[in-house]
Amino acid sequence: MKRLIPDTYTFLLIGTVALASILPAMGTFAIGLKYLTTAAIALLFFLHGAKLPRQAIIDGLTHWRLHALILSCTFVFFPLMGFVLRPVLLPLIDHQLYLGVLYLCMLPATVQSAVALTSIAKGNVPASICSASISTLLGILITPFLVNGLVVPTGASSSLDSVVKIFMQLMLPFLAGHFLRPYFDSAFRKAGKMLSFVDRGSILLVIYSAFSAAVVGGLWQQVSAGMMAGVVLISLIFLALSMLYVYGLALWFGFSLEDRITALFGGAQKSLASGVPMAQVLFPAATAGIMVLPLMLFHLLQLIISAAIAQSWNRRHEQAAQGASV
Numbered sequence: 001m002k003r004l005i006p007d008t009y010t011f012l013l014i015g016t017v018a019l020a021s022i023l024p025a026m027g028t029f030a031i032g033l034k035y036l037t038t039a040a041i042a043l044l045f046f047l048h049g050a051k052l053p054r055q056a057i058i059d060g061l062t063h064w065r066l067h068a069l070i071l072s073c074t075f076v077f078f079p080l081m082g083f084v085l086r087p088v089l090l091p092l093i094d095h096q097l098y099l100g101v102l103y104l105c106m107l108p109a110t111v112q113s114a115v116a117l118t119s120i121a122k123g124n125v126p127a128s129i130c131s132a133s134i135s136t137l138l139g140i141l142i143t144p145f146l147v148n149g150l151v152v153p154t155g156a157s158s159s160l161d162s163v164v165k166i167f168m169q170l171m172l173p174f175l176a177g178h179f180l181r182p183y184f185d186s187a188f189r190k191a192g193k194m195l196s197f198v199d200r201g202s203i204l205l206v207i208y209s210a211f212s213a214a215v216v217g218g219l220w221q222q223v224s225a226g227m228m229a230g231v232v233l234i235s236l237i238f239l240a241l242s243m244l245y246v247y248g249l250a251l252w253f254g255f256s257l258e259d260r261i262t263a264l265f266g267g268a269q270k271s272l273a274s275g276v277p278m279a280q281v282l283f284p285a286a287t288a289g290i291m292v293l294p295l296m297l298f299h300l301l302q303l304i305i306s307a308a309i310a311q312s313w314n315r316r317h318e319q320a321a322q323g324a325s326v
Contacts, residue, residue: 108139214289
């Protein structure tokens with residue numbers, strides 16, 4: 001049962017949504033929060049860039065088949081699922097909420113949890129770091145085009161505006177953090193835990209801002225308990241299919257168990273850390289909350305289910321090691 005209990009940060013995410021629902025930011029406070037959120041997003045992506053080891057990208061070129069499989073699940077299989085299954089799944093929720101599901105499908109893979117779960121399950125950790133880093137970088141470049149072209153089709157000028165916003169608010173801080181990494185590397189190592197608080201705190205702030213605007217716009221009048229159950233069911237379907245896709249192909253390609261573990265946790269997960277800030281940039285404030293609601297539920301389910309799978313692999317590894325020593 002302990003493996004099925006969400007971690008502290010997940011409870012903080014739920015608490016942040018509850019706080020925004022009860023005490024949403026309004027008036028002058030909401031305006032000040034908007035500027036603070038913009039700064040928090042820039043800081044968040046600066047830290048993402050600073051954490052990206054350049055050697056991980058170079059090393060990844062030697063294992064391109066594994067990374068190609070993981071990226072195909074993230075940026076090809078997920079969007080295909082979203083559109084192919086749309087006629088079947090749309091009756092479970094309304095159109096606006098399903099746009100949030102499609103937005104979820106366009107996002108890059110997560111970094112921290114994918115690497116942590118791969119490590120617990122005794123997978124290929126260096127390959128996991130490399131794949132997750134590349135996915136984050138590609139997500140900043142690819143996701144805005146996918147969203148503007150497929151999720152919320154807009155004109156060429158509007159699409160260009162979104163790309164400029166993404167570059168200025170996300171890509172520029174990301175690149176600055178990456179290229180300044182050599183100068184701050186030792187300081188970042190010393191302040192590792194504090195940076196983790198800043199990283200996660202920024203996400204909580206952005207979630208509070210997004211859901212505050214959505215609540216003021218009538219979020220909970222639009223989303224019923226039945227729709228929430230529908231999103232949970234859709235998330236479980238997407239998670240199961242993506243895991244079958246990436247692990248089945250890794251098995252078919254003859255990858256080692258370590259690489260199959262890396263593929264599973266790298267390809268079948270979506271990034272909350274990238275998705276929430278991007279939503280703030282790509283969507284109007286009143287709709288950003290409902291767009292990230294499916295992502296938050298998917299994030300919760302992927303952590304619970306993936307943690308159980310990782311612990312199971314960890315136990316098998318320990319049992320095999322004990323048998324070998326005997």
